[in-house]
Amino acid sequence: MRFLITGTAGFIGFHLARRLLDDGHFVTGFDGMTPYYDVRLKEARHAILERSNGFRAVIGQLEDAAALQQAAELAEPEVIVHLAAQAGVRYSLENPKAYVDANLTGSWNVLELARQCEVKHLMLASTSSVYGANDKVPFAEADKTDEPLTLYAATKKAMEAMGHSYAHLWKIPTTAFRFFTVYGPWGRPDMALFKFAHAIEKGEPIDVYGEGNMRRDFTYVDDLVEAIVRLVPVVPSEDNRVTADGITDTLSRQAPFRVVNIGGGQPVGLLDFIAAIEQALGKPAIRNLLPMQKGDLPQTYAAPDLLRELTGYVPETDVPTGVTKFVEWYRLS
Structure with a gap:
């Protein structure tokens, strides 16, 4: 398959791209190489990916719609996996604008791209931080997420909401997965x-x-990647709505949109x-x-029950x- 992955020079994007390339897929990577941390580490990750003939990269910021369009033309993607973001809970206290630019404007650009490309599956990386002040544990996907405690969490929650609206308006099958402390x-x-x-x-x-x-x-990165890979063919639709006893599916009543925890x-x-x-x-x-x-x-x-029902897998x-x-x-x- 043909994948467009944002954030391939980042930690998770690098691991996912490498796994997909090893599995024989074609990956176009998009990354801004921002100096949030040492760019040499990002360059080293991309250098490994570039050893594969199936990998091509476009360097650009998420806020640059023209650069994203260039990546899409190169990729002709069937699946978009949107991993790029301004990360870090504590840094959001120091530089909030970076989160608005990348996680709101940038994510909207990705949604527009998915609409134009008519992809088979759009996959959005969210975070356990969206659960915020929810004092019920374990966190289940249907739990309230109305009290984010950081701007980082708020921008990710907003991305989920925008993703749902686009899934409804333009019938884009979309999965938002919430990560839990990946290492x-x-x-x-x-x-x-x-x-x-x-x-x-x-x-x-x-x-x-x-x-x-x-x-x-704590979620080991290879387990996270395994879960994402298994979710790729589970395109949200009424055909795969979970009806098992005790499992609350988050498949929307209005859109081909689902939220899934990825944690053990x-x-x-x-x-x-x-x-x-x-x-x-x-x-x-x-x-x-x-x-x-x-x-x-x-x-x-x-709460990993939905992930298990959809994929038969839980990080281990x-x-x-x-x-x-x-x-x-x-x-x-």
């Missing part, structure tokens, strides 16, 4: 695992927010996560225990295994 090799330097490993290796203290009492549904539903304490890093590195961490930061939640984890890599794989990559990078 693994080639991860972003601003993410906790990368920062913790770097500091522990150097014998420097690590900042542990919430005094380590937070729990997260197995929350792990932050201190246990740090212990796995210490074990993999063979070095102890110096912990600097700090209070919760603005926008943080004490606990987030997925345990934290010690996934962290060890990250450390092996980190020490070679």
